[in-house]
Amino acid sequence: MKLAKYLSIAALLVVPFAAPLNAQVLAANVAGSSALWLEAGQGVWAINHCTWTSTASGVTFATDVRPTVGLNENGNLWVGWTTGTAGTCAAPAADAQVFAYINLDSTLGDRCLFAQPSCTLNTTAAAGTAGVNKLGAAFPDTALPANVLATFNGQPVTVAATDILPVDAKFATYSALAVCGPLSSGTQFIGLGYGPGPVGTTINSFYSTKSFHVVDFNVFGNDPITGTAIPAYTVTPVGAAPVVVAVNTLNASGFGSAAVTDVNRAQLGLLFSGIFVRTADILPSSAFAGTAATYFGVTSLIREPLSGTYNTFDHSIPNNKELFRTSDVGNCTNGLQGVTSNPMNLTRTVGTTTGARNRVIGTGEMTAEITAVQDSIGYAFWSAGNFATPTNMKYLTVDGVDPIQNSYTGGTLPTGAALANVTLSHVADGSYPIWSELRLVSTSAAGLAGAQALAGFAQSQVSFGAGATQPDFITANNLNVFHAHFAPAFVNFNATNTASDGPRVCGASSNPEDGGDVGGLVFSLQAGADYCVLKGNYNAAGGVGPTNTASFGSRQ
Numbered sequence: 317m318k319l320a321k322y323l324s325i326a327a328l329l330v331v332p333f334a335a336p337l338n339a340q341v342l343a344a345n346v347a348g349s350s351a352l353w354l355e356a357g358q359g360v361w362a363i364n365h366c367t368w369t370s371t372a373s374g375v376t377f378a379t380d381v382r383p384t385v386g387l388n389e390n391g392n393l394w395v396g397w398t399t400g401t402a403g404t405c406a407a408p409a410a411d412a413q414v415f416a417y418i419n420l421d422s423t424l425g426d427r428c429l430f431a432q433p434s435c436t437l438n439t440t441a442a443a444g445t446a447g448v449n450k451l452g453a454a455f456p457d458t459a460l461p462a463n464v465l466a467t468f469n470g471q472p473v474t475v476a477a478t479d480i481l482p483v484d485a486k487f488a489t490y491s492a493l494a495v496c497g498p499l500s501s502g503t504q505f506i507g508l509g510y511g512p513g514p515v516g517t518t519i520n521s522f523y524s525t526k527s528f529h530v531v532d533f534n535v536f537g538n539d540p541i542t543g544t545a546i547p548a549y550t551v552t553p554v555g556a557a558p559v560v561v562a563v564n565t566l567n568a569s570g571f572g573s574a575a576v577t578d579v580n581r582a583q584l585g586l587l588f589s590g591i592f593v594r595t596a597d598i599l600p601s602s603a604f605a606g607t608a609a610t611y612f613g614v615t616s617l618i619r620e621p622l623s624g625t626y627n628t629f630d631h632s633i634p635n636n637k638e639l640f641r642t643s644d645v646g647n648c649t650n651g652l653q654g655v656t657s658n659p660m661n662l663t664r665t666v667g668t669t670t671g672a673r674n675r676v677i678g679t680g681e682m683t684a685e686i687t688a689v690q691d692s693i694g695y696a697f698w699s700a701g702n703f704a705t706p707t708n709m710k711y712l713t714v715d716g717v718d719p720i721q722n723s724y725t726g727g728t729l730p731t732g733a734a735l736a737n738v739t740l741s742h743v744a745d746g747s748y749p750i751w752s753e754l755r756l757v758s759t760s761a762a763g764l765a766g767a768q769a770l771a772g773f774a775q776s777q778v779s780f781g782a783g784a785t786q787p788d789f790i791t792a793n794n795l796n797v798f799h800a801h802f803a804p805a806f807v808n809f810n811a812t813n814t815a816s817d818g819p820r821v822c823g824a825s826s827n828p829e830d831g832g833d834v835g836g837l838v839f840s841l842q843a844g845a846d847y848c849v850l851k852g853n854y855n856a857a858g859g860v861g862p863t864n865t866a867s868f869g870s871r872q
Contacts, residue, residue, distance in 0.1 A: 344766025348425020348477030359773025360396030422624030496648035504640035509648035593671025631835025799836030823855025
């Protein structure tokens with residue numbers, strides 16, 4: 317049944333992207349978030365068992381081809397294809413469908429799609445190069461056929477994979493490039509000083525040579541570099557996943573203590589914004605031990621500020637409406653461009669205890685440094701792959717709510733048979749405070765068709781319960797909560813900058829989903845629809861649901 321579903325989708329998906337003569341049909345060139353990379357690739361493989369993967373540094377990359385930019389964004393790549401009529405994996409027929417997906421980050425994926433012209437997806441690998449089986453041992457690669465290579469290589473990105481909406485990605489870029497200090501009076505949002513744009517200062521890792529480019533783009537109007545008009549976009553929902561907070565357990569008297577199991581939002585936000593620096597600051601109901609007591613300093617590991625993971629965490633916790641602080645606070649001088657510490661290495665001493673905020677780039681580096689750095693604390697989107705080797709690490713509940721299981725069992729990250737215990741029930745009911753929807757974004761009819769197919773492929777690889785191996789996200793049709801959408805200042809995203817929660821909330825004839833939603837208030841679909849009914853515009857043009865235009869706040 318599963319195979320028949322894939323074949324029917326692939327047969328219908330005839331997409332008119334231009335491709336070189338004698339090549340196959342390019343169904344989608346995808347760039348962006350790692351959250352959907354594995355499942356989407358496995359789903360494409362399941363059609364005819366034809367994929368090729370590469371993880372070699374500098375061999376696979378997306379290129380921002382706009383004048384004055386010309387930057388390559390390196391990432392792992394999979395390419396999948398159907399055999400076509402009477403073809404094989406090694407020699408696909410002319411009507412074969414080709415999908416390619418480079419694992420970058422959400423904001424990079426959004427920039428690559430919305431840049432005019434869009435980024436191109438590239439590899440220096442030659443035809444016939446063997447793959448590295450990165451989708452897993454059960455999904456073996458085929459050597460890269462010449463006609464498949466010709467179909468995707470050098471062609472534009474047509475779909476962005478993202479765990480924050482394009483408007484949120486644009487706002488993150490605007491903030492990063494802005495002069496240091498408050499973006500306006502009365503707001504907690506600040507400029508980070510990595511400008512001026514359109515090509516800003518590269519953000520560097522404290523632990524490696526990894527870096528992140530800060531380059532401007534728009535999601536509406538005209539490209540800020542070329543002036544070319546930007547096409548309208550469509551959001552395809554795929555699912556939702558939590559951001560898990562984890563600590564290093566090497567120090568039994570610090571974060572490795574059995575007493576460290578939970579952190580509330582205030583404690584967590586102040587650890588990541590340079591106020592709290594001791595492991596004792598999150599011990600439950602701890603009285604002051606005195607100035608002469610032994611304390612241990614915390615290292616807070618902070619992702620690059622354009623990361624989808626960073627923005628989901630930052631807007632939900634330190635930079636919410638309770639704390640008004642960002643994880644990057646204190647790293648620049650108000651009114652000036654330029655940062656104090658790049659790579660970020662900000663320290664604060666309380667008494668004789670020194671804590672630090674240090675920059676990491678990418679999910680892999682985040683989890684590696686939580687494992688390595690004593691009394692460190694960090695965060696990453698949940699997936700079985702992201703936490704496959706949880707050495708010297710445990711996860712915490714936030715406000716007493718478990719992000720991945722029904723109930724907390726000491727913080728051991730589930731692997732193997734224990735993955736059967738992962739339910740993501742507190743994402744599904746909206747009670748866990750740090751989560752985001754996973755989406756595919758497209759700007760053409762052909763891109764939309766590719767995005768819809770890939771969404772189905774990715775969803776088919778998620779499983780829960782006995783025997784589950786990838787309980788990685790709640791699929792969109794099982795998600796009955798949403799974040800309220802809003803119109804961020806300084807970002808134009810439609811003709812009137814009107815945010816909308818979309819037809820899933822306010823009915824099929826309501827306004828399409830638009831605006832930002834990272835860190836938005838959480839409502840059930842029932843409550844959202846009831847609000848539309850209250851306003852008399854459920855299933856009607858102009859229906860937007862509870863957004864920033866409501867008579868109450870829209871952000872956490």
